[in-house]
Amino acid sequence: MDKQLELLQGTLDMLILKAISLGPLHGYGILLRIQQISKDQLEIQQGSLYPALYRLEDQGWIGSEWGESDNKRKAKYYHLTVAGKRRLQTEADKWNRMAEVIEGILRARPEEV
């Protein structure tokens, strides 16, 4: 397995929003889903997930309620709010534009400059 990539600053929030946009999840589930989608290529400090969740909830982009997990245990499930959906959209757009710009810069050949 390749060495995991360190998460870029500020992207964790976007990843969390994306992860639960696919369906409500508890904290551990979010971690698993991100790792699953990214095929384990991202290194996430697990503890740092929770302050991010609390912050997002405080800002009103996600909501939470207590429910039951697969193995019949009580767990806190997070879902996306309407504001959160919009937020995810703008974040994703911004990210895509940024990625394009950076990609363009990195592809530049000497004669094009």
Place this chain on the structure above:
Amino acid sequence: MRTWKRIRAWLSALLNRSHMESQMESELRFHLEARVEDLVRSGTERAGARRQAQMEFGGFERTKEECRDARGVNFVEGLLQDLRYGLRVLGKSPGFAAIAVVTLALGIGANTAIFSVVDAMLLRPLPFPEPTRLVRLWECQPNRGYFRNVVNPRNFLDWRDDTNSFEAMAALAGGMTNLVAHGQPIAVPGVRVSPEFFSILGVRPVLGRAFSAGEGVAGHDRVVVLSYELWQRQFGLDTGIVGKQVNLEGLPYTVVGVMPRGFSFPKTKAELWTPLPLARTKDWEDGRYLSVVARMKPAVTLEQSRQDMRRAAEINAKARPDFDEGWSAEVEPMLEDATKDVRRPLWVLLASVGFLLLIACANVANLLLMRGAGRMREMAVRSALGAGRGRIVRQLLIESLLLSFAGMAAGLIFAAIGLRSLLTLIPQSAPLPRGEPIAIDARVLLFTFTASLLTAALFGVVPAVRLSRTDLQNALKQGLLQGGVGGHQILRRCFVVAEVALALLLSVGAGLMLRSFARLVAVDPGFDPEHVVTMQISLAPSKYEDNLKRSQYIEHILSEVRNVPGVRAAASIHFLPLTEKTSGSCFEPAGGPSPTAQSPVSEFLIVSPGYFEAMGIPMMKGRDFEERDNFNAQPVAIVNHAFVEHYFPGQDVLGKQLQVCWTFEKPVEIVGVVADARQGELQTPPTDTIFLANSQAPMYFASLVVRAKGDPRQIALGAEDAVHRVDPEQAVSDIRTMRSVFSDSVSSPRFQAVLLLVFAGLAVALAVIGVYGVVSYTVSERTNEIGIRLAMGARARDIARLVLREALTLAILALAIGLAASLALSRVLETLLFEVRPTDPGTLGLVCGVILAVSVLAAVLPARRATGVDPMAALRYE
């Protein structure tokens, strides 16, 4: 929206703190356990799985802390923590806390008490709808220096026709009214008013109605509106009172209404109102005696109304030059008019307590700095453990807030006590300009709260910022006292200098007021106030309309009073001296043109025979009024010394004749000259006065002056009974000794002097504590050095000088600043002082001496301690 949500989050964080904590705990636990399960499932042995899960997760407690931060409630929790910690810290040094709280309480309490007076008198709008449109109208004669003169009835009626700036105007004529209730005559302050009076003020009766326009016409005016207080006291809140008749001035009046509780017109005592039936008849042609209130039309400005009034006054002056030439009219906003005399004294008092609070702040700031020196290590440890500077500042500020709020709580108690004793300094007979109650209410509490917050900021910020700047390295080292404290000591000296300078400023103010007051009460009024009792009677016009009957009535009363055992002399005067009442009128020497508005003006007083003897005013020439000066005889006058000096210097005035505007057609002959006495107030030197005989020019009211052989209070009752013997329906009011009239007449300068003296005393006490603190601190800081000096052979005297020099330097610096400030502010006090210049060198010198002396005294104790230093111990200490 968001703010509201945040506040809700904070609140729920505070209220459900343990609930949220346990939820966070179980959420994080769930994560860990789920991870462990997954690892076990993938084949890791359980103990290893647990370790790995924990490692992957990172610091559990740190995560929780970060979560709390992320939730945005950590701020509140930290605040609570700081609060608890602050309480604990203060609880651990109760001595410091007590001194700080008491100091602040004195400052805050004094401010609260004075502010409650300032607010009730000056700041609060008058208790009428749209009060800024209410104005008072006066006549004025600017070239003679008469402003705010009462108004002539005919002029008032003309103004009403000639102006268009006002919705309505009403005239008031005050006086005592005889009310017979339950067979007892009582004197009630009554005011006769134009029917529009109540609607101009915009106040409706609680019971019945106000006057109708038709009741302002003579013959229809036997109606009365009662005050709530009179209704309560005399009629037991009888709700059936409207329509009933009461006996006023010997005539039946029908009660038409009762005003709400507390209704009052500024500067006018009134418990009942009757209509004033003004008309363009002979009765209402002469004299100036009406007060006038008006309501401006909504769009009219004060300046417009002034121009309007001046124009109306010009019309009058042209129409009646004899009476009105040289006279104009003035418009004054009602609130300013009412509070004119108290405004400056009250602002001076408020400024004084403001200074007092500043001194208290400087003192507490110094205490905090001094204590801070001992807490350097604590600060250093906290910041070493990761507390940011902001956090430390916040902690210290919260401690300041705690002190300040404790000071506020104690201060409110001081204020309540102080306010009560302060109000007792105001005599009943010299009421405040506004009738509204003075109390510590919501407005005052808001002021106090704001003042406390500001106070905390004032005394807390500098020490907090200073202390949080502690140099870690130095402070953690053992020799911490020297570490970083030097700067504080300079700061503390600055505070002390400021304190002493402010204390000096206050003491100069108090000293000047006190000296001025002493000068004032030392003034010889020209009469002898001892052994004299005075009382007021007011004659019912219905019974004594006839001039002869009126003069005989007063003579009859006086002779009855003279027969009371213990009475040496009894006489009457229409305006009692020192009650701020004067009456002026014009005159001309006989034989020339008739007097007009341009003629010389003199004070006129109507007295009975024996007045000068009863008051102890020496007769200088000629004779007193006598029985033969009756109604049909040649009108006679007595003039005072000032009058002779002014108009007939060096001449014999006896036998000279004067034409007076007062009441006579015939000239009056001067038959006597008396020595000068002060009339309106003690401050004003005697003015030219013409006395007329009561038997020839009787008034509808009189003050009886009764000289006793012994204690005047013992004959008061007998004299009152004598009056009732002459007319059982005659009410007697204001029974006071002349001594207390005298004392009440100086109540407002006394009030100012006493309060300023109290504040200055507190200020000096606080400043002394400040000097003491800073000097003792120097001594403890320099114990070492003193030890070395002593070891090297310095004598105790040298050491004492060293310490005292510091106090002296601080005091002299403060004196220079304080003196400069008091000279700069001298103009503020100028108008409040009597025969004392605000730069009076004697007072300034004395105050400087006192301040210097107490400052040095404050340093004596620390100096003694310094000389007692044991060199060996001091050196070992390091």
